[in-house]
Amino acid sequence: MDVSNHASKFNQWKDTYNWNTCKTNRKEYGQFIAQFLTSESRVLNLNGIYGSGKTEFIRRLYVELAQRNHPVVYIDVWESDFSNNPLAVICSELLQQIEYVFKEKDPTGKAVEIGKAKNIFNKLKSKLGICLKYAEPATAFTGDPSLISGVKAISKIVEVTPDLNDSKQFQKYTETIQKNHIESIQAVKDIKEYLTYLSELIEIIYALNIPIVILIDELDRCRPNYAIEILEVIKHFFETEGFTFLVATNTEVLEHSVKSIYRIDFDAQLYLRRFFDRKITLPQVSMMNYLTSKNLDFDKYKNKKVLLYPFIDDQTINLSVFASLFENNKIELRGIEQILNRFFVSLDYAVNQRKSSETLINTVVLMLGLIEQHLDKVEQVERTNAEKAYFSVAIERPIKDLIESMFNCVTITQALKCHSTGGRVTEFGHPQTMLIVESSNFSKVKSTNHQSLESAISKMISYFNDDNFNYWMWEDYQKIILLSGHIE
Structure with missing residues (x-):
């Protein structure tokens, strides 16, 4: 199948962002990282100071991965920094770029499987919609925008809501919140299952390699609370079998963002280890x-x-x-x-x-x-x-x-x-x-x-x-x- 069907930006980037045009001599390093990224599903941090060439490197990595027959998604999260809903941003980019795969006709004649894949894809959209449905109300109730898209927010509301059995109105309110909480928790579980199943079907139907690789760029340029919310979304919704995330950051700046949200003496390094399985450092160039x-x-x-x-x-x-x-x-x-x-x-x-x-x-x-x-x-x-x-x-x-x-x-x-x-x-x-x-x-x-x-x-x-x-x-x-x- 056409590479652009599993990497929507490939045709746009292949001539500019390839190793032959790389002036930093990072070809061998990039190919090594591409192999490491695709060896199993995980969430990785690519660390590099401002101006070290992270964006150019990650775009060349995109082209390399696409040529290796991996579905690959690139998201510049700074472009959506104005948003108050990082889950919506990640969902939109992920679904839009992965959907390119299904524009290609089934090359193996497995009509049943492609039907299943499209069905799973639609269910995935539906479950993500459930989580998005409660995101804004949850933020409004708690006043804490860093809580994860309704799920953690609703959980917190249930925990702190006092026993108000004497009031039918408040009892009804509590029951509604609990119902929404249960529905959201189940939706998150379903999302992870659907994502894994979807990656398997893509591999079977189109002979593409998994994991699907998601490249997140410019996180350290975002507002501190938004940057943390992006990490929360990745951790709770998309850290699943069949998907690998590479998040490019100036990690020192990201640590300052964490401390600005919590407190100056907060252990930001330990906090960030919750999100990343490994940290990769962009090497200095000659x-x-x-x-x-x-x-x-x-x-x-x-x-x-x-x-x-x-x-x-x-x-x-x-x-x-x-x-x-x-x-x-x-x-x-x-x-x-x-x-x-x-x-x-x-x-x-x-x-x-x-x-x-x-x-x-x-x-x-x-x-x-x-x-x-x-x-x-x-x-x-x-x-x-x-x-x-x-x-x-x-x-x-x-x-x-x-x-x-x-x-x-x-x-x-x-x-x-x-x-x-x-x-x-x-x-x-x-x-x-x-x-x-x-x-x-x-x-x-x-x-x-x-x-x-x-x-x-x-x-x-x-x-x-x-x-x-x-x-x-x-x-x-x-x-x-x-x-x-x-x-x-």
Whole structure:
């Protein structure tokens, strides 16, 4: 049968979200998780910090599972965060996406079985409707929206309702509540049985593999009480044989949500263990591999009167500098994408705003400044052309000396000695204005590949002293960084 019949989003996602387009090198990990997910029925937590690529990973997992012949459902619960009824949301998405299976004709000629499947499907809808029927009244009675869709709420009402046998009206009320409670409890039991039976029939009729996999995304972005209600719904209604749930969250944020509902000293980790059988952690990516896979195009600026320094001959050396800075400062993938976008937008702006002369742009200075902006570092705003740069971002060797030297190429000082290539020194009787890099011996400055940058720095100094050349100083970078900061 067509894959899209058991994975309704497959055709929409298969070209974009597959392992061949994955720049985080998570193919083998994803295939391993797909196998683990489908080995038995369970509820799993996929843990990853904001911006770590959870959504892209879970969508690729969707495509992988669909290709493995598993019915698969994707639910972005944040899209329904405005709702007060998570059971209705889960039911709607589950039934709508699973119903695609039954649009396909029975390929094995088992007309009796497909009739049973459709009958069970309709009964499942009916039983879910019973639970939904009591959800809003239960919330109104108890005033506690975190109780599970009527079932737990009604149970609580029955428990706390006093014996009011003297009042026929209240006795009738109590009997009604008890009847509704019993009906809801039975409906939950029926739902679990129907879901398991339905998965078995799908396997028999369409030769699909079970369990059916439900992928829940963006839970940690939801309102705290809504996020908890979603977990309650999964636990009490859908944790059943034939179904596996993978819930993608920033688990630390989810724990804060739990504490905001209960109390700050509440054991949120223990609480969440009630819902998840296992926790899976999204692995860190190799930053260098990630940047390399993006095929960043520096060459397009050649012959456009924009010179990118200090890596004149091999601009790809930038990648090792960028990777180190991103890793040192623990910048997540989403943040890296924003910074890279601003970096190239800044270069494009320089191309379009160039003067008649050539413009020299120091890629290391521009990137470090953009990272400072991303991390809200005050020195990015307060630093001037006429002072030695200091940094509060994390910069580790071997790039620390490189960073300092590059900033010394865009800031000035007054000095009595001026250094040039070959260790030559010129002395003056009065302080002279020069680049800070000229005020000390720069012959020992190395790039990340351990090659000397003496020649590049010497060339930069010559451009700085050429009045016909547009040489960017720190405050020029500051302006472009400020402009690019308006791009999210």
